[in-house]
């Protein structure tokens with residue numbers, strides 16, 4: 284799903300397969316799934332479940 288190595292942006296832990304994650308990102312100005320996928324790769328911050336609960 285992600286071309287970059289998935290890593291929690293808070294604790295830098297590597298995200299494991301099937302792990303529940305949260306992604307913090309700005310909603311793209313031009314709406315559409317294509318834009319959202321591109322935004323995830325370039326601007327999305329992945330947060331693991333553990334850090335999100337803190």
Ligand SMILES: [Zn+2]
Pocket residue numbers: 291292293294295296330331332333334335
């Ligand atoms: Zn984390």
